[in-house]
Structure formats: structure tokens, C-alpha cells
Amino acid sequence: MIVRILTEGQYRVDSGLYDDLNALDNAIVEAVAAGDEERFRALLDELLETVRRHGIPVSPDEFVESDIILPPPDTTLEEAQHLFAGDGLLPG
Amino acid sequence: MGLISRMTTFVKVKLTHLLDRAEDPRETLDYAYERQLQLLQQVRRGIVDVTTSKRRLELQRAKLQESLDRLTEQARQALSLGREDLARLALERKAIAQQQIDDLDTQIRTLEQEQAKLEQAEMRLRAKVEAFRTRKEVIKAQYSAAEAQVRINEAVTGISEEMADVGLALERAEEKTHQLQARASAIDELLASGVLEDLTGTRQDSIERELARVSVSESVETELAALRRQLGQGDTPKQLPEGGSS
Numbered sequence: 281m282i283v284r285i286l287t288e289g290q291y292r293v294d295s296g297l298y299d300d301l302n303a304l305d306n307a308i309v310e311a312v313a314a315g316d317e318e319r320f321r322a323l324l325d326e327l328l329e330t331v332r333r334h335g336i337p338v339s340p341d342e343f344v345e346s347d348i349i350l351p352p353p354d355t356t357l358e359e360a361q362h363l364f365a366g367d368g369l370l371p372g
Numbered sequence: 373m374g375l376i377s378r379m380t381t382f383v384k385v386k387l388t389h390l391l392d393r394a395e396d397p398r399e400t401l402d403y404a405y406e407r408q409l410q411l412l413q414q415v416r417r418g419i420v421d422v423t424t425s426k427r428r429l430e431l432q433r434a435k436l437q438e439s440l441d442r443l444t445e446q447a448r449q450a451l452s453l454g455r456e457d458l459a460r461l462a463l464e465r466k467a468i469a470q471q472q473i474d475d476l477d478t479q480i481r482t483l484e485q486e487q488a489k490l491e492q493a494e495m496r497l498r499a500k501v502e503a504f505r506t507r508k509e510v511i512k513a514q515y516s517a518a519e520a521q522v523r524i525n526e527a528v529t530g531i532s533e534e535m536a537d538v539g540l541a542l543e544r545a546e547e548k549t550h551q552l553q554a555r556a557s558a559i560d561e562l563l564a565s566g567v568l569e570d571l572t573g574t575r576q577d578s579i580e581r582e583l584a585r586v587s588v589s590e591s592v593e594t595e596l597a598a599l600r601r602q603l604g605q606g607d608t609p610k611q612l613p614e615g616g617s618s
Contacts, residue, residue: 284383284533284537286379286537286541287541289496289537301376305377309375341499343500343503343529343531345529346380349380351375351379360375363375364375364378
């Protein structure tokens with residue numbers, strides 16, 4: 281599957297990784313709900329690092345749609361909360 | 373619904389808006405290409421903005437560093453003249469200036485990171501746009517073939533996603549730059565008229581004036597004493613006329 285880390289680019293990763301990412305994602309939801317900045321940061325780092333470690337960067341002359349899109353590495357807890365509130369990171 | 377699915381949904385919704393713009397696939401391709409070139413321009417302007425802001429902060433830092441050096445010298449001078457109060461004042465102001473410098477260093481580092489991120493995004497987008505330009509002409513030439521439609525969607529979706537991505541990098545960098553510019557303006561104001569004027573402006577002049585006054589009276593005394601020794605006079609000047617008359 282194709283994973284995009286926003287502001288960083290796309291990676292091609294094994295679909296088997298989806299469960300791992302999903303588990304981390306669930307933990308992130310909890311951290312955001314609890315307003316735990318430190319835990320949120322650690323989990324987001326781990327999530328992105330998992331993709332980087334297991335993925336192969338997609339070449340710039342390839343045009344593929346991403347299956348999942350991950351937030352930018354410097355996403356703040358506040359931005360994540362906005363995302364859950366519905367405003368999203370992308371204005372407009 | 374997790375963070376990943378929300379993020380994915382948000383970007384895809386943005387993409388749908390982009391893709392719905394034109395119905396003729398050839399128009400879609402041209403429209404997407406135009407948008408890419410515009411975005412590339414925006415990113416380049418963004419890089420210039422960030423770099424300019426960074427230079428401005430570096431300039432402020434240099435100014436503060438100058439006043440830091442001056443305050444150190446003033447403190448040394450004051451102490452050698454036995455004015456511990458003045459020396460203390462100068463050192464206090466030096467500490468405040470040092471804090472401002474540390475703050476500016478952090479801000480400069482943030483802008484450096486933003487600059488690097490934008491440069492990376494620009495490079496990525498530029499490569500994609502170049503590849504898209506080639507692909508676009510091929511697809512348009514092949515348009516009569518039925519399979520072309522699929523390729524058009526793939527290419528346009530891929531490049532649109534990249535545009536949304538680079539656009540986000542640009543927006544965030546611009547937001548951070550504006551925040552830092554606002555803070556930089558605050559320091560500018562402080563330097564010009566507020567608290568930091570203590571460091572570089574009028575109140576420092578008062579230290580300088582006081583030091584100058586002390587130095588002047590000090591040098592007057594020194595010169596007087598030297599003159600007295602030259603003239604072979606006693607310790608008190610009044611003894612001179614008395615000695616001369618006797």
C-alpha cells in the first residue's frame with residue numbers, strides 16, 4: 281500500500297504493516313483525548329518512523345494515489361485536536 | 373475514527389474539489405499543470421519570505437550582541453572606578469539582552485527548519501511537475517484511446533495529492549513565519565522604545581553619562597594631582613599662595 285507522510289512524501293509499504301499502524305493510531309486517539317502532549321509526540325514519532333523504516337520512497341516521476349495519509353511530523357497536539365474537531369489541518 | 377483516517381479523509385476531500393473543476397480530461401490535465409506551476413511559484417516566494425525573516429532575526433541578534441559587548445565593557449569600566457552600583461545595573465541589562473539573544477536563536481533555528489522543509493518540498497514538487505508535463509503531453513496525444521481516461525485520473529490524482537501536500541507545507545511555514553515576524557516586531561519595538569531601550573537607548577545613555585561624569589571628575593582629579601606634583605606643591609592647593617607669600 282501507499283502511505284503519504286504529509287510534508288515529507290510517499291512511501292510504498294507492505295500491507296501487513298496496516299495493523300501495526302492502526303494500533304499506534306488508536307493509542308494516538310487516546311493520547312489526544314487525554315491531552316497528553318508527551319505521549320502524543322512519542323506515538324506520532326513512532327508511527328512515522330515505522331513507515332519510514334519499512335517503506336520505500338515513491339519516486340517523484342511516479343503518480344500514485346495514497347491509501348492512507350499521515351499527519352506532518354511536527355503536528356502539534358492542538359492541531360490533532362482540531363483535526364478531530366473537524367476543522368482539519370488544511371484551511372479551506 | 374483515528375487520526376490517520378481523518379487526515380486521509382481531509383486530504384481526499386480537498387483533492388475531490390481540485391478534480392471536479394474540469395470535465396474534459398485534457399482540460400483537467402492543463403488545469404492541473406497550471407495549478408502546479410502556480411504552486412511552485414508560491415513555494416519559491418515562501419522560501420524567500422522565510423529566508424528574509426531569518427535574516428531579519430539574525431540582524432536583531434547582531435544588534436543585541438553589540439549591546440551585550442558594550443554593557444560588559446561598561447560594567448568593567450564602572451567597577452574599575454569603584455561604582456559597583458553602575459556595574460550591577462549594566463550586568464543586569466546584559467542578562468536581559470542575553471535572554472533575548474537565546475530567544476532569537478531558538479526562533480532562527482525554527483525558521484531554518486522551515487526553510488529546509490520548504491526547499492525539500494519545492495524540489496519534490498519540481499520533479500513531479502516535470503514528470504507530469506511529459507506525461508500530460510503523451511496522454512493528450514493518446515486521448516482517443518479508451519485506456520487514456522484511467523491514466524489521466526491516476527496522473528492527476530497523484531499530482532494533486534502532491535500539490536495538497538506541498539501546499540500544506542507552504543501554509544504552515546508561512547504561518548510560523550508570520551508568528552515569528554510578529555515577535556520580531558515586538559523586539560524591534562522594544563529596542564526602539566520599550567524595555568530594551570534600557571539596553572541600547574536612553575537609559576544606557578544615562579549609564580554612559582554617569583560613567584562619563586565619573587571619568588571626567590576622576591581625570592580632573594588625576595590631572596590636578598599630577599599638576600601639583602609637577603609644581604612641587606603640597607597636597608592642598610591652598611598652600612601654594614600661602615607658601616608664595618611667606
